[in-house]
Amino acid sequence: MSREDRVCIIGGGPAGISAAMYLEKKGYENYEIYERLNKIGGKCYSPKIKVFGEDRTYETGAIMGAKTYFAVHEVEEFAGVTHEGGPNMRRMYRDKTGKEIFPFDIKKDITPKKVRDLLKLKRQMKKLVQIMNTKYKGYDCYGHVGVAKGEYNGLSKEVERPLHRIKGTNPNLKDLALPFDQFCRLNGVEEVMKIWIGPYTSFGYGYFDEIPAAYVMKYLDTTTAIEFINMRLWTWKDGTQSIYEAANKKLKHPAHLCTEVVKVERPENAPIRVTIRDEAGERVEEFDKLLVTTPLDHFVKFADAREEETELFGKIIHEKYVDFIATFEEDEGPTISGYIFDNMTPDRLGHAMVYYHRWEDLEENCPCTVYALRNHMGSPDAAYEYTIKTMEKDMKKCGFPVKERLYEQESYYCPHVSPDDYADGWYDKLDAMQGKQNTFYAGEILSFGDMEDTCASSRDIVGRFF
Ligand SMILES: Cc1cc2nc3c(=O)[nH]c(=O)nc-3n(C[C@H](O)[C@H](O)[C@H](O)COP(=O)(O)OP(=O)(O)OC[C@H]3O[C@@H](n4cnc5c(N)ncnc54)[C@H](O)[C@@H]3O)c2cc1C
Numbered sequence: 001m002s003r004e005d006r007v008c009i010i011g012g013g014p015a016g017i018s019a020a021m022y023l024e025k026k027g028y029e030n031y032e033i034y035e036r037l038n039k040i041g042g043k044c045y046s047p048k049i050k051v052f053g054e055d056r057t058y059e060t061g062a063i064m065g066a067k068t069y070f071a072v073h074e075v076e077e078f079a080g081v082t083h084e085g086g087p088n089m090r091r092m093y094r095d096k097t098g099k100e101i102f103p104f105d106i107k108k109d110i111t112p113k114k115v116r117d118l119l120k121l122k123r124q125m126k127k128l129v130q131i132m133n134t135k136y137k138g139y140d141c142y143g144h145v146g147v148a149k150g151e152y153n154g155l156s157k158e159v160e161r162p163l164h165r166i167k168g169t170n171p172n173l174k175d176l177a178l179p180f181d182q183f184c185r186l187n188g189v190e191e192v193m194k195i196w197i198g199p200y201t202s203f204g205y206g207y208f209d210e211i212p213a214a215y216v217m218k219y220l221d222t223t224t225a226i227e228f229i230n231m232r233l234w235t236w237k238d239g240t241q242s243i244y245e246a247a248n249k250k251l252k253h254p255a256h257l258c259t260e261v262v263k264v265e266r267p268e269n270a271p272i273r274v275t276i277r278d279e280a281g282e283r284v285e286e287f288d289k290l291l292v293t294t295p296l297d298h299f300v301k302f303a304d305a306r307e308e309e310t311e312l313f314g315k316i317i318h319e320k321y322v323d324f325i326a327t328f329e330e331d332e333g334p335t336i337s338g339y340i341f342d343n344m345t346p347d348r349l350g351h352a353m354v355y356y357h358r359w360e361d362l363e364e365n366c367p368c369t370v371y372a373l374r375n376h377m378g379s380p381d382a383a384y385e386y387t388i389k390t391m392e393k394d395m396k397k398c399g400f401p402v403k404e405r406l407y408e409q410e411s412y413y414c415p416h417v418s419p420d421d422y423a424d425g426w427y428d429k430l431d432a433m434q435g436k437q438n439t440f441y442a443g444e445i446l447s448f449g450d451m452e453d454t455c456a457s458s459r460d461i462v463g464r465f466f
Contacts, residue, residue, distance in 0.1 A: 001466055005288040007031040008274050012255035013042020014062075014451050015293035015443040017244045018075050019458035020251050026466055029252050032285070034276055036260035039241070040248045043411055044451065046239020049325070049367055057239035058325050058358055058367060060407055062451050064089060065234040066227040070162040071455035072243065079246035086235030087358050089337070096342035096351070098397035103194070103341065117191075124191040129222045131187055138170045139214075140221045142447045142456040144427035147214055150174045154447075155460050157221055163459065176214035177423035183213035196220055199228045201344040202354040202371065204321030205414045205449065209346070210377040212422040215414075219448045235358075240451065264290065264303035266437040291461070293443040295412055306437070312429055316445060318415045320375040322387050324408035325367050329401045333357075333364040340394065343372075350374050350382030352394035367406060370395060374410075377418070384410060414449035440465055 007028060009016045012035030020033055039045065043061035065072055065083065076082060093101045102108035106118060132139055138152030146153045150171035155163045175183055184190045193208055200216055201207055208216070220228065227233060236242055248254045262282065263275035271286035292299050296313040299305070305313075327333070334357045343351035356369040372391050374382040382390070392402045417426045434440055442461045447453035 001289075003027045004030055006271075006286070007289045007291060007466075008261075008272065008285070008287040009033040009291045009293065010261045010299075011035060011042065011293035011443065012037075012040045012244075012248065012257070013293060013443070013454075014044060014072075014075075014244055015042075015454045015458050016255070016291075017041075017247050017251070018071065018455040019291055019293060019442055019462060020253070020255075021075060021078050021247055022459050022462035023466060024252060026462060028466060032253060032287075033248075033251075033255035034259045034261050034274075035255045035257050038258050040255060040257070041241035041244040043413075044240035044244055046236075046241040047325075047407060049406060051327075051362060051365065051367060056359060057237070057242075058407075059239060059356065059369060060323060060325060060409060061411065062240040063235060063356060065452060066224050066232065067234075068157060068159065068162075068221065068224045068227065069234060069452040070157075071459050072452050074459070075243055075247050075455055079243055079250055081236070081238075081243050081246045083234035083236055086237050088360060089231050089233045089235060090357075090360070091231070091337045091339060094338050094340050094398055096340060096348070096394075096397075098340075098394070098399060101341070121191045121194060124189040125195065128187070128189045128192050131189075132217065132222055135172050135187075136170070136176070136217070138166065138168050138173060139176060139217055141166050142218070142453055142460060144214055144218075144422070144447070145431045146428065147173050147176055148423055148425040148428060155456055155463075157218075157223075159223055163456065174423070176217065177212050177419050179419050180208040180211055180213040180216045184208075195229065196225065197341070197344050198339050199225070201373070202339055204319050204371060204373055204411075206319055206373070206416070207344075207346050207376055210418070211416065212419045214422065215416055215448055219450060219453065243451075261294075262302055264299075266290070266304055266439065272438060288438060289466075290437075290439045292439065292441050293458070295415060295443070296441055296445055297415070308429075308433065312426065312433070315417050315421045315426060316415050317377070317418060319373060319413040320381060320410055321371065321413035322374055322384065322391070322408070322410045323369050323371045324388065324391070324405045325369050326392075326395070326402040327367045327404045327406060328364070328395075329403050331364050333366060333400050334368055334398070335363045335366075336360075337368075338398065340398070343394065346376040346379055349376055349379060350387040350390045352391040355395065355398075355400075368400075415443075415445040416449070434461070435465055 141154035446457035
């Protein structure tokens with residue numbers, strides 16, 4: 001690998017922008033980033049909306065981080081952006097009828113059963129922290145290489161010494177391929193799902209009977225989970241998109257916007273030919289290396305994919321996460337974010353699971369983002385229109401009649417593989433393919449569908465292969 005190599009980065013989301021940053025830090029300056037949209041940040045999209053004559057940012061995609069966002073912090077520092085001064089995260093809980101509930105409050109609606117249940121939950125949370133640090137030692141690194149074989153090998157998530165490589169053997173790690181609900185039952189900690197479901201399922205990452213425990217525990221490692229529980233979360237005043245926009249401006253070669261990669265040809269012993277389409281039309285650019293940060297199951301459709309690429313990437317599953325930003329009838333909106341716990345199980349597909357109230361000072365006149373999942377492995381999808389209508393009805397039940405939807409979207413969200421494919425070593429097969437035909441794979445699938453795991457994966461790939 002030479003620092004003079006021409007590197008093509010496909011995608012200007014967190015993975016692509018952070019990969020360029022890490023390449024520059026390593027002395028690679030001969031790269032180009034192609035982004036098909038007219039904006040940087042991918043699923044970090046923070047549009048400005050005028051309310052009472054004042055423009056403020058709202059979030060349609062990523063909202064928050066925590067003190068365990070080590071790689072995102074490196075991007076922040078490079079970009080000159082800070083999470084200090086972002087709006088506070090505050091929340092309450094509701095049931096499916098819209099009524100306020102207090103599932104974790106030891107002072108409200110107290111009964112002997114509730115006290116017993118809360119004590120049991122506390123004991124099991126303690127047990128989970130303990131087994132993750134002992135029985136599952138090594139679980140808390142980015143990525144999944146080796147896990148299916150009972151090994152760990154990745155950048156550490158330890159607060160004391162993050163982002164250094166840890167490596168070892170621990171046969172118990174194979175359990176992480178199990179769906180999270182089975183993993184919890186196996187370890188006698190099923191009560192913890194009541195807590196983990198909030199930041200996990202409501203944020204669109206899937207249901208606990210279908211998602212390998214590895215994704216849950218690597219995202220909500222015990223430190224991050226405790227930060228969530230105590231609401232010590234990072235947000236960005238100008239939105240998460242501002243991190244990547246500012247970082248892009250600091251790069252020696254900012255991304256080419258409105259430039260879609262439509263074809264990739266990788267002939268033997270010759271440069272990689274990348275066909276790009278922009279407003280001037282189509283043209284071919286030549287590169288020595290390719291760094292793919294866009295969905296790999298999409299990549300095989302526009303690249304000269306090898307059979308093993310088509311087969312492996314064909315196994316990727318993604319969530320269908322729907323959200324809209326809504327205004328409410330005057331003085332009738334929420335004044336704080338809410339979790340609707342009853343709606344976080346597959347029988348409630350298409351129902352609103354969470355709503356995000358961003359600006360405390362705007363009180364009930366603050367536009368809010370409302371979120372729902374419409375797919376579950378083994379069930380028919382909830383139709384998109386049904387989902388939107390159901391989300392509006394759920395908000396009304398909570399007492400918040402939607403006046404207007406200002407923005408709505410469905411995201412290709414949280415790419416992952418099934419428990420069986422995980423156990424079959426999907427990630428080891430992917431790792432063995434890194435570098436073949438001078439192609440490197442990065443982005444959300446590498447570790448987890450959040451900003452931190454995505455940026456850390458870019459750091460890892462650049463560190464190992466460039
Ligand atoms: C509703 C929602 C809530 C979220 N909440 C959080 C949160 O609170 N905290 C958190 O950490 N994360 C959150 N996330 C997840 C986070 O946004 C993603 O994990 C992250 O954006 C993934 O980065 P990426 O670069 O891998 O992919 P993306 O962000 O999807 O970026 C990929 C980019 O590639 C571009 N592209 C695709 N195909 C091509 C092509 N052929 N040519 C050129 N460009 C192409 C796309 O336009 C896109 O810009 C949330 C996401 C959503 C949608």
